[in-house]
Amino acid sequence: MVDSCQHCEPCQHGLEQYCEEFPTLTYNGTDRHDHTTTYGGYSEKIVVSDKFVLKVPDGLDLAGAAPLLCAGITTYSPLRHWNVGKGSKVAVVGLGGLGHMALKLAKALGAEVTLFTRSPGKEQDARRLGADNIVLSRDDSQMAAVKSRFDLIIDTVPYVHDINPYMPTLNISGTLVLVGYLGPLEPFLNSASLVLGRKSVAGSLIGGIAETQEMLDFCGKHGITSDIEIIQMQEINAAYERMLKSDVKYRFVIDMASLKA
Amino acid sequence: MVDSCQHCEPCQHGLEQYCEEFPTLTYNGTDRHDHTTTYGGYSEKIVVSDKFVLKVPDGLDLAGAAPLLCAGITTYSPLRHWNVGKGSKVAVVGLGGLGHMALKLAKALGAEVTLFTRSPGKEQDARRLGADNIVLSRDDSQMAAVKSRFDLIIDTVPYVHDINPYMPTLNISGTLVLVGYLGPLEPFLNSASLVLGRKSVAGSLIGGIAETQEMLDFCGKHGITSDIEIIQMQEINAAYERMLKSDVKYRFVIDMASLKA
Known part of the structure; x- marks a missing residue:
């Protein structure tokens, strides 16, 4: 984000990403003042509202820090909102740009971290990135072994997929949060898995500006880059x-x- | 409920309704000791595990208190779990046994209460039961007027129905909780309404024993019956x-x- 209305209720509570007039996105947005298109990472220079300027902590590699402003904050924000810390059990669905940051950040926050993946062969990389466990989501016995296990599942898959198989792996009052997919939840989500365990399916979009600075500072402290x-x-x-x-x-x-x- | 395993994690945390071995339900359950069928409200006498005995506060009409053990706790539990109190904005979908209790309890907890209904003509009854506002869910302009309004929506509808139209009426970080319907969420729930506002769709099942006693005491204090x-x-x-x-x-x-x- 480079700007937002800055006066609506969400903007005034540090939730500029949920600005009622929609924030001006870094890429393919329309500048609120001169109505030009924003080009994000394809630009040599970016004009940003002063309140949207962020500081990359000293010591972080600038190239490795660049994706923190997207994949980093997109996964950090739900981890913080759902109070992940020491003792939490977190699972991540999918190992891509978002997923690899979710593993690093959840681990640095003190959680026990599990990766759900459809593909064997990601184990070594997942462990290096912070996963304590790897579960092949197509293996029924591996799925059954993590029944009722997780407080929070961060689902990073960017295309339509069935989330029903993950619901039994949530603990009572647990939440599966979608961060990568906008569209219809196909096949039908079954409400029985929600009711019979007070579980939630939620979504989350990047993060607010203050929270993004907090994430950068957290990454600086823990030496985390993409x-x-x-x-x-x-x-x-x-x-x-x-x-x-x-x-x-x-x-x-x-x-x-x-x-x- | 008349019994549960009493040793699993949920049972040990006052969440007997989510017992890992499933609780023994008052009606159409199977007794854990003699394996007979339970007949609930059709019985002259009920045998209950000592830890499942509840006290109806003095002063509450016994007949009016009976449904509190079902419709009362089913709506009280999510109101408490999602921290409804003074200043909260709560909506209730559907005005039946569950819905009328949700109105009474949300109002007594100090919330501003709105009823969503498909049927005109329920206004007078809804206001008597505690609703501050009534919104006809088939009226687009009435729905638009409550955009981003509610912290919590208690959806009591007991059959398949489209929850998508209610999602824009949730405030940022708001939750729609299903308490009356077990089954596929048709038509497809669109994740965009979750992601673009950090909203949740959840479910909730009756309540734990300690919480049920709390609900009865709350009803005694406020003179609430069904x-x-x-x-x-x-x-x-x-x-x-x-x-x-x-x-x-x-x-x-x-x-x-x-x-x-």
Whole structure:
């Protein structure tokens, strides 16, 4: 975000991401003053409302810190809102840009962290990133073994998928929070799994500005950055194709110096 | 409930309704000791585990208090879990046995209370029961007028229905809790309404034993009972047909003396 209305109820409570007039997004938004389109990470310079300027802590690699403003805050905000800390049991669905940050941040917050994945072979990377356990979501016996286990599940999958199989793995009063997918929950979510355990399905969108600074400071303290691959501007189309195939560990960062090459 | 395993994690935390071995329900359950079927309100006597005995406060009409053990606690528990009190804005979907108790209890807890209903003509009764506002859910302009208004919506509708239209009426971080329906949420719930406002869809089942006693004491203090119609046992089949047509304000109570008539 680079701006918001700054006067509505959510804006006045540090929830600029839920601005009633919708925030001005860094990328593909429309500037509130001159009505030009925003170009985000493809820009050499960005004009930002003064209240939306953030400070990257000293000591963090700038390239590795760049994705914290998206994948970092998107996963940090629900972890904080649902009070994750020492003793919490957190699961993460999906190991991509969002998922790998969720593992790092949940672990740094003191939680026991589990990765749900459909693909075998991600175990080593997941453990390196902070997962204590890996559960193959297609393996019924592995799923049954984590019945009623998690206080919070962060679901990072960016396309339509069945969330029903994850509901029994939530503990009483647990929450599954969607952070990667906007659209109809297909197949039908069954309310029995909600009622018979006071469980919730929720959603969360990036984070507020103060919370984003808190996240950056937290990452500075714990030495957390995103795992990245630096590309040249000229490689952007190939990188886009690779991103569609999930062939990136775990975020591309463009070296803007290449624009002048 | 008349019993539960009493040793699992939920049972040890006063959440016997979520007992991992499922509680023994008052009606149509199977006794854990002699394996007979429970008959609930159709019984002259009920055998209850000592820890499941509740005290009806002095001064409450016994017939009017009977439905508190079902409709009362089913609506009281989510009101308390989601911290409803003075200043809260609560909406109730549906005006039946559960809904009329939700209005009374939310009002007594200090909330501003709104009833969502499909039927005009319920206004007078709803106001008497505690509603400050009535919104016809089929009226788009009335629905738009309560956009982003509610902290908690208690949805008491006992059959499949579309919950999507209620989601925009939740405030940021608000929750819609289903208490009356077990089954697929048709049509598809759209996750955009969750993500773009950190909203939740949850469920809740009756309440724990300690919380049920708390609810009874609360009702005693505030003089709250269920609105009832007392029937003779011989009228039970006609009452059942009337219940299917929502023709009861708001709970039938059987006069057990009629069994000996």
